[in-house]
Amino acid sequence: MYQHLIYQIQNGVCTITLNRPEVYNALNTLLIQEITQAFEAAASNESVRVVVLTGAGEKAFCSGADLKSGMTNATSLGDSLRKNYNPMILAIRNLPKPVICRLNGTAVGAGCSLALACDMIIAAENAKMSQIFVSIGLIMDAGSSFFLPKFVGSQKAFELCSTGRVVEAQECLALGLVNSVVASENLDLAVSNMANQYAQSATSAIGLIKKVLNQSSFSTLEEMLELEAINQDLAGKTQDFEEGVTAFLQKRKPTFKGF
Template sequence: MYQYLLYQVQAGVCTITLNRPEVYNALSPALIQEITQAFEQAKGDESIRVVVLTGAGDKAFSSGADLKKGLDGSTSLGESLRKNYNPMILAIRNLPKPVICRLNGIAAGAGCSLALACDMIIASKTAKMSQIFISIGLIVDAGSSFFLPKLVGSQKAFELCSTGRVVEAQECLSLGLVNSVVAEEDLDTAVAKMATQYANAPTLAIGLLKKVLNQSYHSSLEEMLELEAIHQDIAGKTHDFGEGVMAFLQKRKPQFKGF
């Protein structure tokens, strides 16, 4: 079904792997469209409780835009963003399920934006991030202007974007760009552990939580209080809420179904 990525589902975990290792998983228009399609497919599959996004090979998550295939002059850069990149980022952010980035190498340019669009990032010690756009005279795109200031503050975001410098894994951790850093040989185990945790979590409630947190970026306290009330009503009518309360009263581990 997919030519440029791998799509696998096992035990409630969907793993989407960018599969262009020969070009460091550079984002061609075709790959971008496949990523969007893959997330839409995961959204419609009720058996999927969590998505893991990663890159093939051990050198790169994604090196960013494929300049050989993405700048042919047939469309403007703005139109390319509207047609390809923006729908991809929105498909990830609007997915009502958790998304874990398995950061296995360099994430540069739009590849960095792609990683930051995920809900959690588990990085290997050899992983790196770079807002490299400025090196070819461009501004950041694919959502980095939205994600970065909220993660690191406006001054640090300006520094990272205006210099395009490479940020090593440990600095990424200290800045809050990633959730954890593990040894390269432990990356799969760490990601699998987190994915399993989410695969057994109350998925519908997590989807509602994700929606509310996304809304908080541009809402007042009063608006957020009302949004919490609306979505708590929805969560309170789920199977998982009843199971969670019952498990608490019975002093046992809850068996969530995801609905």
């Protein structure tokens, strides 16, 4: 079904693996379109409760745009972003389910943006991130101008984008770019534990949490209070809410179905 990625579902966990290790999982047009399609498939599949996004190989999560695919200053990069990159990022952010980035190695350029678009990032100790765009005379894209200031503030975002310097895993953790850093040999276990926790959680509520938080950066307090009321009403009509209250009253662990 897919040429450049691996799509697997097991026990409610959908794993999407960028599978171009020979070029450090660089993004060409087909891979970008397949990532978008994979997230759309995960959105429509009720058995999927959480998505894990990662890269094949040990060295790189994603090395950004594949510069060998014919990018020149005669190419309309804006049209390429609108047609390919932007739908990919929106498919991740609009997915009403949690997305965990298994950051197994280097994430640079649009690959860094791709990681930042996820809801959580669990990084291996050898992972690195870089807004490398400026090194070829470009600005950040694929959402980094939105994500970075939220995570690190405007001044640090300017520094990282205007220098393109490499940020090691521990500094990523200190800056708030990743949620945790683990030894490389423990990465699979850490990601699996988190994914399994989400696969057994109240998926609808998490989707609504994600939806509300996505609005918080450009809404007033009054608007957010109303958005909370609207979405709390939706959450209160789910079977998971009923199960959660029943389990609480019965002093047992809830068994959520995700709807």
